[in-house]
Amino acid sequence: MSLLKIKDLSPDDRPREKMIAKGAAALTNAELIAILLRSGTRSETVVEVAQRVLALSGNNLNELGKIERTQLQKIKGIGAAKAVTLLAALELGRRRTATEAMPRTGIRTAEDVMRLMSPLLADLPYEEMWLLLLNRANRVIERVKISQGGIHTTAADTRIILKQALEKLATGIILVHNHPSGNTQPSADDLRLTEQVQQAAALLDIKFFDHIIIAGNHFYSFTDNMLM
Numbered sequence: 001m002s003l004l005k006i007k008d009l010s011p012d013d014r015p016r017e018k019m020i021a022k023g024a025a026a027l028t029n030a031e032l033i034a035i036l037l038r039s040g041t042r043s044e045t046v047v048e049v050a051q052r053v054l055a056l057s058g059n060n061l062n063e064l065g066k067i068e069r070t071q072l073q074k075i076k077g078i079g080a081a082k083a084v085t086l087l088a089a090l091e092l093g094r095r096r097t098a099t100e101a102m103p104r105t106g107i108r109t110a111e112d113v114m115r116l117m118s119p120l121l122a123d124l125p126y127e128e129m130w131l132l133l134l135n136r137a138n139r140v141i142e143r144v145k146i147s148q149g150g151i152h153t154t155a156a157d158t159r160i161i162l163k164q165a166l167e168k169l170a171t172g173i174i175l176v177h178n179h180p181s182g183n184t185q186p187s188a189d190d191l192r193l194t195e196q197v198q199q200a201a202a203l204l205d206i207k208f209f210d211h212i213i214i215a216g217n218h219f220y221s222f223t224d225n226m227l228m
Helices: 015-022 029-037 046-056 080-100 110-121 158-167 188-203
Strands: 128-134 140-148 172-178 207-215 218-221
Touching: 015 029, 029 046, 029 080, 080 110, 110 128, 110 140, 110 172, 110 207, 110 218, 128 158, 140 158, 158 172, 158 188, 172 188, 188 207
Parallel strands: 172 207
Antiparallel strands: 128 140, 128 172, 207 218
């Protein structure tokens, strides 16, 4: 018995044909995933396998973005190639959201930073430290990833942070990193780094506006909490 492919489904259950006829918006999440998977197993249709992929994340696409390849491959019918295809599609969606988030006006509040950086950081299972470089109008010149670490910490070098600002002729900077644990409170290392960067930036006449910690859908602003 061969694997059940999309073409083996009844015409009403073929997501590819449904998308051509009615558009992508007419498809369920499972049907969109089924198009990426292309085939099911000997006992399940591709749509049923797609439904099990969604069930792995509680039918939540945001949570699905946090799933690792090895977890996907535990589902019968999902090999390395299909898992990588799914992860690539999720990453494209994340990057599209991040691109759309780039503000046309200047950064004014911590909420602006959250909207800009959350698509990049909120779903990561490890910590990353990013630097926003601003011009005199507080517009973002560039976003620079400074470091990538583990689940609980990521190292950042004050010299690298200020070097980036000087090379891009930035007049202001904002540090942003994530806490995969979901805890927004700054650690002792976070406090120490913030103080070091604040002192170094002042010597170079660079404005250090804020340090933002993103934890899922929540954030912590050093400036809003009077720590800067």
